[in-house]
Amino acid sequence: MSETPNPYTSEKKKKPLMDLYKKGNFPEEGKQPKKVNLATADELENATLAKRMEFAKKLKQKHTLNISNVVVELPKGCDHVELFPLSSLNIFDTSNPGKSVRDDKYINELCRKLNKNSIVVMGGDLFGKQWKMADLAKADITEDNKVMWFGINYRLKELIKIVTKLLNTDAHIVLMRGSQENEIMKRLDGRDVIQELIDTVILKGKAEKGNLYYVNEGVQEIIQLAKPNSRGKIVYYPIELRTNNALSKTTTAKGYLSASIKSNGEPYAEIPSIDFNGNIVGQINENHYSVSPEKVYNETPVGKKPTLSPKTYNQLTMFLNDDGTMDIVQGDSNFLTEDNTAEIELSKKLAHNTCLFDLAESKLREEKFKAYGNIVSKK
């Protein structure tokens, strides 16, 4: 293991801690680390040299592209898409767990809003930070002897539940790695947790609609939205997703923008850029947006008191024009006024009944006039 032993942990504690750590953070099968570790060399037992097939497989997994293979296909006649960010979940972290982990209400509310025009981008930082040995060594133990520490395996199970819930809607679900998922990959010998999540969900038969995507090429990637225009031609609308922002603790737009460029790279010209997991939200530059609705507290430098994160900008609405251009509006669809059909129906009925009443009143007056006229004429 690449973890350095915690100096505050006694020799007696090391073995059970390592057992818990392995149980919590490594998959049930294939516990063998995937990288040669010269410090221990345990994994070299039974190892043989790789051949051409393994080389080809490795090369296939190596992604260096900036334009992802992910294409979200939208139906004809879809004039706008609503992008819902769902990142910074920090599942089972006690320091700053996302809103949906604190309360099911957030996810249920989100699921209610989703339809075939919705795209949920799970833009990284889903797994949290407190799965490491240092956190296990100082974790609380409950009265019934339970260690308040949650390994990657348990966090993965919870995330599978959330993704399965989202897949029950018609929305497109896009998963992407952030700094936390990359750290897991680095520390746990190449464990790609998002790929494991996708494999599990597919194995359970929950992704049959083909609306689950994994942007596995990096932390700054362009995905394409594809839609047939009015002439039936497929038009592509690229958007750039940037997830490596949690390391920045700045709370000013200027500082955040430079940190975003440093962590993710320069945004592409003419392509809308969307940042996830940042400390600030809003439009930070021309065609450059930051969204982070799940965060409860901002990232803070060590020793500083955390401040509440902004609660707005939880959605982007993108209008897909026929000529391939895109107009982005921040905010949810509440600003789109919807006709209240029940009230229109009521006003129609009221108008209809008023007409009927006027007609009945005039007819009755006429009939009464005729009836009394007949009586007078008979006399």
Add this chain to the structure above:
Amino acid sequence: MKKCEKCKAEVMEGANFCHTCGEALTSVAESIKKEDRRGAMLEVVLALIDKIKDPNDLEVLNSLLKKLKP
């Protein structure tokens, strides 16, 4: 999801009527139902006006019509 008080069926949040029993779930829906009833009664009164020729009966219809005034 909320429940219809009459038939206990689960209905969509913000729905005006229950999709199984037709129960009005909002004040707007109750007004729609009330207008439906008033409309039906006005149709009946209109049909009776064409048939009834007796002045006393017409007076009864007149009092009924006043009750249906919006």
